[in-house]
Amino acid sequence: MNTPAPSSSPQAAPVTHYENFPVASWLCPAPLRQPIAAIYAFARAADDLADEGTATPAQRLQQLQAYRSELHATAGGQPPAPHWAHIFAPLQHQLQQRQLPVGLLDDLLSAFIQDIEKTRDGATYADREALLDYCRRSANPVGRLLLHLYGVHDAQALAHSDAICTALQLINFWQDLSEDIPRQRHYLTDADCRRWAVTRQDLARQQVTPAIQNLIADNAAWARASMQKGLSLVHRLPGRIGWELRLVVQGGLRVLDRVEAQQGASLHTRRTLGKADLPRMLWRALWM
Numbered sequence: 001m002n003t004p005a006p007s008s009s010p011q012a013a014p015v016t017h018y019e020n021f022p023v024a025s026w027l028c029p030a031p032l033r034q035p036i037a038a039i040y041a042f043a044r045a046a047d048d049l050a051d052e053g054t055a056t057p058a059q060r061l062q063q064l065q066a067y068r069s070e071l072h073a074t075a076g077g078q079p080p081a082p083h084w085a086h087i088f089a090p091l092q093h094q095l096q097q098r099q100l101p102v103g104l105l106d107d108l109l110s111a112f113i114q115d116i117e118k119t120r121d122g123a124t125y126a127d128r129e130a131l132l133d134y135c136r137r138s139a140n141p142v143g144r145l146l147l148h149l150y151g152v153h154d155a156q157a158l159a160h161s162d163a164i165c166t167a168l169q170l171i172n173f174w175q176d177l178s179e180d181i182p183r184q185r186h187y188l189t190d191a192d193c194r195r196w197a198v199t200r201q202d203l204a205r206q207q208v209t210p211a212i213q214n215l216i217a218d219n220a221a222w223a224r225a226s227m228q229k230g231l232s233l234v235h236r237l238p239g240r241i242g243w244e245l246r247l248v249v250q251g252g253l254r255v256l257d258r259v260e261a262q263q264g265a266s267l268h269t270r271r272t273l274g275k276a277d278l279p280r281m282l283w284r285a286l287w288m
Contacts, residue, residue, distance in 0.1 A: 010089035050112040057120035104141035111138035127191040139169035163230030170223035206268040213264035246285035
């Protein structure tokens with residue numbers, strides 16, 4: 001494992017919240033907290049450019065393209081631009097110290113850009129293959145970056161990580177339907193809607209019908225199946241990271257439980273987890 005960064009190295013801001021990022025807790029080994037914080041800060045700032053404030057889609061796209069150029073300039077060894085130094089100085093240090101794959105960071109930006117463009121146009125995903133391509137760039141890079149930091153690079157582990165991260169992204173979609181659909185963010189695919197005879201107008205009304213119940217239940221089952229494909233990864237990762245992953249997985253599955261229990265009502269009501277869910281998550285994590 002790489003040695004800890006010296007105390008004089010640029011420090012990333014503390015981790016707070018980013019929905020596609022399994023936030024490192026006290027379970028994370030101390031030497032990896034700064035690399036993870038630097039990656040997190042990079043993703044958090046990009047997410048803010050894509051989704052916060054009152055900027056127009058054109059302005060958001062321009063800002064993200066500039067941010068993307070800064071990533072590649074920084075990765076190439078150029079000094080970070082002053083207004084983004086708090087993000088890119090710590091990231092540059094970790095890129096050099098940990099040989100982080102720049103392509104994975106670029107994939108995250110590609111997904112943010114796609115989200116802006118599709119939301120601007122009210123565009124939909126044709127089928128699950130198209131949505132999985134988005135997940136490949138919006139969620140899977142996070143898991144792969146974390147595995148890179150832990151020195152895990154084999155193809156099976158990466159495939160299992162992708163399955164878990166994709167599942168977490170899908171669960172987030174089905175949890176957030178009540179917020180995304182009014183904002184013209186459509187993650188229920190055209191093919192799935194046709195299969196269950198649900199129109200976009202039906203979804204926009206946010207009134208649950210038997211067809212919508214079936215549509216959401218089928219997509220929830222898809223998310224659960226993806227999670228199941230990756231579960232053995234928790235036994236591949238030693239010590240703290242294995243327990244961190246167990247809790248991330250169980251948190252996602254508990255949200256999915258809530259979505260399924262709503263029987264389609266996630267179309268108009270978003271349910272979240274609370275402290276009362278923690279004992280069940282811990283118990284399930286223990287017996288994975």
